[in-house]
Amino acid sequence: MAVVALVATPGRAAEVADVVALVGRGHRVVSWHHHVRPGRGRRPGAVVAADVEALEVLGSSAAEIGVPVVCRVIDQLDETRARSWGVTATFCLVDGPGVPGPTTKDVAAPIRVPRRGVDTRALAVIPLLTRSQLRSAHGLPDPLVLAVDPSASPADRSTGLALASAAVVSEDLVPLALALGTPSVVTPEVADRMGLEDGNQVAVEGLGIDSDRRAARLARDQPAAASMARRARRFAEDHLDLARPVEQLQRALGLIPAPSVIERRLAELSTPPSSRLNRRAAEAMTLFTLEAHT
Amino acid sequence: MTSPEPIHPAIDDDAVARLRQRAGAPSVEVSANESVAGPEPAAGAGSKLRSTARRAAGPVVSRVRSELDRATGGEVAALRAEVAELRAELARLRAEQQAVLAAFREDRR
Numbered sequence: 001m002a003v004v005a006l007v008a009t010p011g012r013a014a015e016v017a018d019v020v021a022l023v024g025r026g027h028r029v030v031s032w033h034h035h036v037r038p039g040r041g042r043r044p045g046a047v048v049a050a051d052v053e054a055l056e057v058l059g060s061s062a063a064e065i066g067v068p069v070v071c072r073v074i075d076q077l078d079e080t081r082a083r084s085w086g087v088t089a090t091f092c093l094v095d096g097p098g099v100p101g102p103t104t105k106d107v108a109a110p111i112r113v114p115r116r117g118v119d120t121r122a123l124a125v126i127p128l129l130t131r132s133q134l135r136s137a138h139g140l141p142d143p144l145v146l147a148v149d150p151s152a153s154p155a156d157r158s159t160g161l162a163l164a165s166a167a168v169v170s171e172d173l174v175p176l177a178l179a180l181g182t183p184s185v186v187t188p189e190v191a192d193r194m195g196l197e198d199g200n201q202v203a204v205e206g207l208g209i210d211s212d213r214r215a216a217r218l219a220r221d222q223p224a225a226a227s228m229a230r231r232a233r234r235f236a237e238d239h240l241d242l243a244r245p246v247e248q249l250q251r252a253l254g255l256i257p258a259p260s261v262i263e264r265r266l267a268e269l270s271t272p273p274s275s276r277l278n279r280r281a282a283e284a285m286t287l288f289t290l291e292a293h294t
Numbered sequence: 295m296t297s298p299e300p301i302h303p304a305i306d307d308d309a310v311a312r313l314r315q316r317a318g319a320p321s322v323e324v325s326a327n328e329s330v331a332g333p334e335p336a337a338g339a340g341s342k343l344r345s346t347a348r349r350a351a352g353p354v355v356s357r358v359r360s361e362l363d364r365a366t367g368g369e370v371a372a373l374r375a376e377v378a379e380l381r382a383e384l385a386r387l388r389a390e391q392q393a394v395l396a397a398f399r400e401d402r403r
Contacts, residue, residue: 013398017393021390034396140313155309159310162305163305
């Protein structure tokens with residue numbers, strides 16, 4: 001278990017708390033000024049800087065601190081400053097694909113972390129036919145059109161979205177709905193913010209009875225709902241997935257080992273993480289590792 | 295009997311029951327186990343003893359059956375999966391709490 005320290009200029013840390021929680025899962029997360037700085041000789045295993053200004057606290061360059069450092073950047077100037085300081089990697093928080101951020105053409109582009117993302121690897125898509133079978137098995141009506149209550153418990157929300165034929169979805173639940181491949185109706189404001197198109201990944205409609213009717217129509221039009229669900233999942237994988245950027249940050253911080261040749265090859269072939277092939281490869285790799293250690 | 299692996303991480307059995315209640319569809323009740331009681335003992339000499347023995351053995355037999363069910367039904371695997379889930383949840387909560395606390399301390403120094 002490594003010690004991951006968060007360092008920030010006052011007022012800038014809260015924005016990156018969610019990312020730090022994901023990156024530091026399984027490790028110990030501490031405050032730089034509260035835990036590391038006061039104790040002589042205390043050294044963290046890795047550092048996450050919430051802003052470029054906070055890097056000065058750590059020293060004049062990365063060599064001075066001697067541990068991997070990742071830094072959040074908001075523009076190209078930040079990126080240049082962070083790189084010249086010597087950070088291992090930079091990251092930026094993004095709202096969706098349409099939001100202009102630091103250039104991605106640059107080789108040393110920051111890792112893009114969605115503000116409201118989901119771990120698509122942990123959530124397999126549930127196709128519409130499977131949903132229908134699950135509804136039948138659970139004695140639920142078919143079709144099942146829902147307006148998912150954002151104040152309900154997480155289990156109720158995810159179950160509703162996983163089993164619905166179509167759903168009216170509030171902003172907080174859009175990433176989960178897209179990842180599960182739920183045909184969804186969202187408001188124009190949410191669609192604008194997240195870069196979603198009407199009739200493409202979601203149906204866009206104002207709040208109230210109109211959105212309910214649109215969801216009911218969507219549930220009846222199965223071919224349209226099925227293709228919308230496929231595009232929604234693709235959108236979630238491309239723009240809202242948290243697993244990949246978090247893994248990149250963890251690797252940059254030395255919290256997880258570099259991928260093996262087999263893992264790299266499977267990733268090249270776009271093998272789904274939940275596939276049997278991936279699981280077998282992981283099991284085989286574990287065996288090889290055990291043999292190497294004995 | 296609990297299945298060792300859930301259908302999908304997003305689907306919760308209790309939530310499905312609540313959803314079914316809300317959706318107004320008839321609930322699907324799993325039929326209760328068949329009674330383990332045997333046929334009525336024939337009246338006559340000795341039948342009273344047999345019926346008493348049967349009644350006394352009934353709970354023991356049902357207990358043995360249920361224990362066998364538990365042992366062969368993947369109960370251990372289900373419990374292990376549950377423990378693993380709880381551990382993962384604990385790790386998530388711990389990381390979230392530590393990150394929020396660290397952010398708070400950095401912001402308020």
